[in-house]
Amino acid sequence: MRVTKSRSFAKAWSYRVFGTLTSFIVVYIITGxxxxxxxxxxxxxxxxxxxxxxxxxxxxxxxxGRK
Structure with missing residues (x-):
């Protein structure tokens, strides 16, 4: 099964969005x-x-690790 570049980009984008939201939520909870x-x-x-x-x-x- 081949993974497309657009799928990889979408996964990277969603990962970054969730990471940023997590940072926002943690800082907001701590500082208000x-x-x-x-x-x-x-x-x-x-x-x-x-x-x-x-x-x-x-x-x-x-x-x-490369062959």
Whole structure:
């Protein structure tokens, strides 16, 4: 069974949305401040996209586990 690029993109998008919502909810529960929760969720998303990109680029150079 072949997985399409659009399916992979949809899964990545939904995963990121749920992660961002989780961050928002946790910060809001702890602080009670919707503006702070929104700011943290936004920056968390931006930073994690960058971290994921570099993580993938580094792993692309690792030969371990490839055949």
């Amino acid at each position: 401040q919707a503006i702070l929760a929104t700011a943290i969720a936004f920056w968390e998303t931006v930073l994690k996209i960058g971290v994921y990109y570099w993580h993938e680029r580094i792993w692309d150079k690792v030969q371990w």
